[in-house]
Amino acid sequence: MFRYYLLLGARSLRRNPALTALMVLTLAIGVAASVATLTILHVMSGNPIPHKSDRLLVPLLDVAPKRNYVPGLREPYSQQSTYPDTVNYLRSGPGVRRTAIYDIGGAVEPAKRDDPVIQLGGVATTSDYFAMFEVPFRYGSAWTPAHDERAARVAVLSPSKSEAIFGDVDPVGKTFRSWGETFTVVGVVGDWKPTPRYTNLTNGSGGYFNGEDQVFIPFKTAVSLELRSNGNTTCSRDSGVGYKGFLESDCVWIQAWFELASPADRPAAQAWLDHYAAEQRRGGRLERNAPNRLFNVTEWLEYMEVVRADNKIAVWLAFGFLALCIVNTMGLLLAKFSTRAAEVGVRRALGAGQGAIFRQFLTETAVVGIAGGVIGLLLAMVSLWLIRKQSQDLSVVAQMDWPMLAATFAIAVGAALVAGLLPTWRACQVSPALQLKSQ
Amino acid sequence: MEIRPILSTLLRSRTGPLLVALQVAISLAILANALFVVQQRIAVSQRPSGVVNERDVGYVFVRPLAQMSHVETLAQQQREREALKAVPGVLSVGWTSQMPMSRSGSSSSIRLSPEQARESATPAFYSVQPGFAATLGLRFVEGRDLNEADLLEYDPRTAGPDDGTPGVVVITLPLAKFLFPDATTYVGRNLWQGSEGRMKPMRIVGVVENLMSQGAGSLTGPYSVILPFRASLSFSRWAVRAEPGKLEQVLKDAEEAIRKAAPAPVRTFKRSVAEDRESRYRNERAMAWMLVSISALLLLVTLSGIVGMTMLRVAQRRKQIGVRRALGARWRDILRYFMVENFIITTGGIVAGLMLAVGLNRLLMAYTGMPRLPIEYMAYGAAALWVLGIAAVYGPASKAASISPAIATRTA
Numbered sequence: 001m002f003r004y005y006l007l008l009g010a011r012s013l014r015r016n017p018a019l020t021a022l023m024v025l026t027l028a029i030g031v032a033a034s035v036a037t038l039t040i041l042h043v044m045s046g047n048p049i050p051h052k053s054d055r056l057l058v059p060l061l062d063v064a065p066k067r068n069y070v071p072g073l074r075e076p077y078s079q080q081s082t083y084p085d086t087v088n089y090l091r092s093g094p095g096v097r098r099t100a101i102y103d104i105g106g107a108v109e110p111a112k113r114d115d116p117v118i119q120l121g122g123v124a125t126t127s128d129y130f131a132m133f134e135v136p137f138r139y140g141s142a143w144t145p146a147h148d149e150r151a152a153r154v155a156v157l158s159p160s161k162s163e164a165i166f167g168d169v170d171p172v173g174k175t176f177r178s179w180g181e182t183f184t185v186v187g188v189v190g191d192w193k194p195t196p197r198y199t200n201l202t203n204g205s206g207g208y209f210n211g212e213d214q215v216f217i218p219f220k221t222a223v224s225l226e227l228r229s230n231g232n233t234t235c236s237r238d239s240g241v242g243y244k245g246f247l248e249s250d251c252v253w254i255q256a257w258f259e260l261a262s263p264a265d266r267p268a269a270q271a272w273l274d275h276y277a278a279e280q281r282r283g284g285r286l287e288r289n290a291p292n293r294l295f296n297v298t299e300w301l302e303y304m305e306v307v308r309a310d311n312k313i314a315v316w317l318a319f320g321f322l323a324l325c326i327v328n329t330m331g332l333l334l335a336k337f338s339t340r341a342a343e344v345g346v347r348r349a350l351g352a353g354q355g356a357i358f359r360q361f362l363t364e365t366a367v368v369g370i371a372g373g374v375i376g377l378l379l380a381m382v383s384l385w386l387i388r389k390q391s392q393d394l395s396v397v398a399q400m401d402w403p404m405l406a407a408t409f410a411i412a413v414g415a416a417l418v419a420g421l422l423p424t425w426r427a428c429q430v431s432p433a434l435q436l437k438s439q
Numbered sequence: 440m441e442i443r444p445i446l447s448t449l450l451r452s453r454t455g456p457l458l459v460a461l462q463v464a465i466s467l468a469i470l471a472n473a474l475f476v477v478q479q480r481i482a483v484s485q486r487p488s489g490v491v492n493e494r495d496v497g498y499v500f501v502r503p504l505a506q507m508s509h510v511e512t513l514a515q516q517q518r519e520r521e522a523l524k525a526v527p528g529v530l531s532v533g534w535t536s537q538m539p540m541s542r543s544g545s546s547s548s549i550r551l552s553p554e555q556a557r558e559s560a561t562p563a564f565y566s567v568q569p570g571f572a573a574t575l576g577l578r579f580v581e582g583r584d585l586n587e588a589d590l591l592e593y594d595p596r597t598a599g600p601d602d603g604t605p606g607v608v609v610i611t612l613p614l615a616k617f618l619f620p621d622a623t624t625y626v627g628r629n630l631w632q633g634s635e636g637r638m639k640p641m642r643i644v645g646v647v648e649n650l651m652s653q654g655a656g657s658l659t660g661p662y663s664v665i666l667p668f669r670a671s672l673s674f675s676r677w678a679v680r681a682e683p684g685k686l687e688q689v690l691k692d693a694e695e696a697i698r699k700a701a702p703a704p705v706r707t708f709k710r711s712v713a714e715d716r717e718s719r720y721r722n723e724r725a726m727a728w729m730l731v732s733i734s735a736l737l738l739l740v741t742l743s744g745i746v747g748m749t750m751l752r753v754a755q756r757r758k759q760i761g762v763r764r765a766l767g768a769r770w771r772d773i774l775r776y777f778m779v780e781n782f783i784i785t786t787g788g789i790v791a792g793l794m795l796a797v798g799l800n801r802l803l804m805a806y807t808g809m810p811r812l813p814i815e816y817m818a819y820g821a822a823a824l825w826v827l828g829i830a831a832v833y834g835p836a837s838k839a840a841s842i843s844p845a846i847a848t849r850t851a
Contacts, residue, residue: 022743029736037729065635067556107706109504117504117706180505204543238634242596309807310726313476316803317469321733321740324465328744331458335751390725391718426454 001356002363009364016336023332024371027419030325031376031412036383037311037318039404043397044209044307048194049134053297054263056132057095059273061085061280062290063250064236069288079202079304080232080252083223088276090126090219094269095258097128100219102254103203103231108165109177118164120178121205121230122215124222130156130189132259133199140172140187143218147186151220155183161214162188179225183217195396196306198297200255204230208306209396229253250285258294270294322415329368329419337361337427348432361424362417369416373409380408445780456784459748463788463824466741468795471820472803473730473737475812480727483657484720488539489611489649490712491576495530495681497690497711498538499523501697502674504704509594512671515702522700523677528689530680533571536668537563537653538678538712540719544653549664550631551618553638562614562662563652566670572609572647574678580612582626582645589644589667596671604632605666609645613661630664641666655719686711738827745785745831749777753839760839761846770840777836778829785828789821796820 013020047053062078063085081089086100101123108118129135130142139162143154155176162171162185171185196208205211226243232253239249258269270292277292295303344357352360381400388395449456490496507515516534523532537544544565548558565571572584591605608630610618615625622628629640641664650663677697681689690709697707753760760773800812 022747026740026743029740033733033736067635070557107502107504107704109704113704117704119706178504238637241598308722309809310476310480310722312807313803313809314726314729316799316807317473317476317730317733320465320469320799321737324462324469324737325740327458327462327465328740331455331462331744331748334454334458335747338751387725387729390728391721393722394725422454 001359005360005363006367008360009367012340012364013367019332019336020368023329023336023368024375026325026328026332027368027372027412027415028375028379030322031372031408031415032379032383033318034315034322034411035376035380035404035408036387036398037314038407039380039384039400040387040394040397041307041311041315042404043195043399043401044311045301046195047298048196048198049297052134052259054266055260056297057258057260057266057269058295058300059089059093059256059258060293060295061273061277061286062288063252063286064288066287069290071290078252080234081254081256082250082252083247083254085280086254086256089256089258093256093258094272095260095265097132097259099126099129099132099257100254101125101129101200101257102219102222102229103200103205104215104217104222104227105204105230106178106215106227118161120161120215121203121211122158122213122217123200123203124217124219124227126219128259129199129216132257133194135192136190138188138190139170140185143186148218148220151224152218153181153183153221154186154218156187156189156216157185158189158212158214159191160212178215179227181225189216196301198301199257200231201300201304201306202231202255204232207393208304210392223247263296266294266296322411326415326419329416330422333365333368333420333423334426337423340427341430344427344430345432345434348430354428357428357430358424361427362420365416365420365424366413368420369413370409372416373412376412377405377408441776442779445776445783449780449783455748455751456780459745460784460788460791462741462744463785463828464792464795466737467789467792467817467820467824468799469737470734470823471792471796471816472799472809472812473734474819475816476809477727477730477734478816479657479810480723483660484716484723484727486651486655486660487649488651488655488712488716489575489577489647489661490539491578492683493712493716495683495686496575497679497681497686497709497714498535498541499677499679499690499693499697499709500674500707501677501701502706503701504706506673507671509596509671513669515700516669516675518700519675519677519697522696523679523693526689526692526696528682528685529693530682531570531574532680533574533678534568535571535676535678536566536670536672538676538710538715539651539653539663540655540712540715541653541710542655542715542719546652546654547632547664549618549641550638551629553631553640555631559618560614560659560662562610562659562664563654565650565663565665566668566672567665568667568669571678572665574680575650576680577647577650579609580646580648581624582609582643584645585609585665585667590669591667593668593670604639604641605668606640606642607644607667608641609647609665610643611650611661611663612646612648614663615643615646617662738823741824742827742831745781745828746835749781749832749835752780753777753835756839757842757846760842761844761848764842764846765844765848773840773842774836777839778832781828781832781836785825789824792824793817793821 060078063082090098090100104122104124106120108120110117126148127143127145138159147154165176166174171188175182175184200213201208233251235249235251237250239246239251260266260269273292273294277286280286384398384400387398520532523529544563546561547564548561551559569586589607593603619625625643625646628643631638631640633639649661651660652663679693694707694709698705796817803809
């Protein structure tokens with residue numbers, strides 16, 4: 001019977017091509033607008049490491065002076081950690097792995113003075129970083145904790161920088177000069193582009209979505225070379241003299257991460273952090289007595305406001321637009337079905353129940369929905385392509401994926417069915433006797 | 440006016456008109472909010488930066504790969520200045536730590552008195568040498584520019600916590616008005632900077648009309664402080680004003696001149712103020728562009744909805760129209776009938792839409808932090824939909840009006 005209804009639906013749609021085209025197009029535009037905006041929101045708020053996101057935690061302590069304190073007010077210096085705290089986290093923090101990250105910038109010194117200078121932007125971190133964030137390797141591997149300990153001049157490169165410096169070869173064991181020192185390459189990362197760049201959100205190389213970390217060197221090495229953060233440094237009080245004074249200060253410029261063996265260990269990690277903060281407070285620090293906080297990956301992305309308010313506004317307005325398209329289609333279907341009262345009358349008189357009429361007209365509506373979905377998907381693809389041209393940030397996030405593809409069809413067919421319910425119900429109310437009489 | 444029969448007809452067959460009114464309502468709700476967001480984003484992206492003739496100004500950034508001493512760095516700055524001034528087409532250059540809208544630079548908190556608990560503002564801190572204001576073309580509304588005698592020599596390698604506060608500064612008028620809302624003159628007043636118990640005053644010697652901060656945020660964008668520093672930072676940033684129309688070539692030559700003047704390998708890049716403006720406000724413009732497209736489609740869909748519904752109602756009533764025509768109704772009576780009917784439907788939709796617009800705005804305020812919708816945007820939206828309604832109905836209504844009275848004599 002369903003096939004028969006499909007056939008009837010297709011035939012009826014063909015009978016009035018202009019009206020059908022208008023319905024399909026209206027639905028398609030509404031679907032395209034909502035899918036395009038929703039795709040951007042979906043990718044922006046994606047979980048970059050779903051199987052592990054609740055075991056990776058960022059600790060945050062509020063180290064600012066007490067007299068500025070307004071409880072609950074979000075302040076720029078509450079996004080990163082100080083150097084002394086980071087050192088303590090690395091040494092005795094909770095979890096099975098711990099790491100610290102800060103953004104660094106530099107350049108490869110050319111062999112000859114007039115050769116072009118290759119810029120390097122990346123992070124200083126520890127050997128655990130690569131295991132914690134599951135970084136794949138194309139060549140070589142991560143450096144070892146021993147390298148960390150002795151501040152070795154070793155580096156891991158991104159594929160693009162490895163190729164820029166050494167060409168298309170395995171560079172492991174080769175050296176380059178940067179920050180006034182000779183670095184030995186121990187590895188080249190593989191295809192790894194977390195979206196958003198959750199490990200290094202406060203970076204100086206592209207922002208939350210765009211850009212990549214091109215070089216990784218041991219944390220202690222960077223500190224021994226007196227490298228400062230290329231991302232963001234915020235000081236709530238003065239720092240002391242020179243780099244040493246800076247390290248000892250309450251300036252925040254480092255991102256710390258803990259990896260727990262299981263999400264169930266989080267209370268223990270919180271207890272450790274509270275205990276640590278209490279200890280520091282006895283030493284005269286952390287005078288605000290603000291809450292000591294832990295964020296897992298999804299909480300962290302939310303806290304850092306990775307999804308911009310504009311993207312949310314766009315989704316709201318686009319779905320409002322879809323609602324308009326649904327109402328519009330509803331009007332068109334109503335007009336269409338009302339001209340077919342006679343047909344319904346005949347079918348009813350020949351023994352079709354109200355249910356059968358309902359199913360027939362709903363099938364016809366679904367055909368419109370599917371057609372609208374297909375065209376809407378194409379339109380959405382075109383709009384996403386146009387949006388990708390707008391900015392590099394958007395070029396990363398305006399990407400359709402399988403879940404969104406499925407969502408597109410669900411939205412299209414759902415919208416068509418919602419639009420079709422009222423007209424279909426009205427069509428079912430046709431009284432056969434009246435229709436047959438007026439013929 | 441025959442309002443009564445129109446109303447009773449409307450009440451008898453409600454569904455179609457209700458759907459049209461609903462479309463008008465939804466359109467108005469979205470349109471008013473979208474137009475408001477578009478206006479906000481465009482206004483932000485078009486704010487002046489304080490730079491006169493932006494397209495003639497750019498900058499060259501240079502960072503030596505190896506560290507240099509304080510004395511070497513200052514000597515190198517002098518060589519760079521000479522080299523830049525020798526580039527053909529350069530009108531003026533100035534050393535600065537940062538540039539407006541470039542999204543790279545520092546900000547710091549200031550207070551109005553050393554005892555104050557919370558900071559008064561956290562403006563952009565432009566560390567500059569004389570020549571900066573002239574190169575950008577900043578317009579002084581009060582006081583004077585910074586000069587050589589004001590410069591604070593600063594070595595970050597040896598500087599202590601309290602060495603980083605010059606005695607005099609220039610601030611922007613928007614910041615001055617924010618800090619001293621009741622004052623009319625600002626020169627001679629003090630801003631305080633530093634850590635608890637060790638605050639130092641900086642006396643305002645000049646006020647410029649405007650200078651956008653590096654971040655150009657939507658609220659605090661024009662809050663900037665200009666401080667006189669001769670600092671041996673690990674980089675130099677040279678603001679360059681070129682002869683009109685020659686900026687691209689001048690920046691290219693300037694970058695080359697800086698590389699040649701360097702004793703050892705350096706990292707450099709160049710950028711124009713226009714490029715920084717473009718990239719800083721790209722998201723704002725993308726949003727405005729997207730909402731304008733949605734609004735246009737929205738009006739198109741609503742238009743088709745009104746046209747379709749009117750055509751349907753005309754088709755259903757061909758016979759009645761014929762009868763009315765036969766009984767003496769003129770062309771314009773029929774036209775007026777449909778125009779008035781549509782006006783009632785549209786108006787109903789607009790009234791509902793105004794409430795819906797406020798409701799949508801409340802939702803957006805709660806979930807996205809959007810500001811309250813000003814009443815005039817609802818008025819613009821309502822006016823647009825009234826005009827749209829009248830335009831949409833005219834075609835089908837005039838067609839209906841030309842139905843021949845002879846129709847009345849035929850059977851169904």
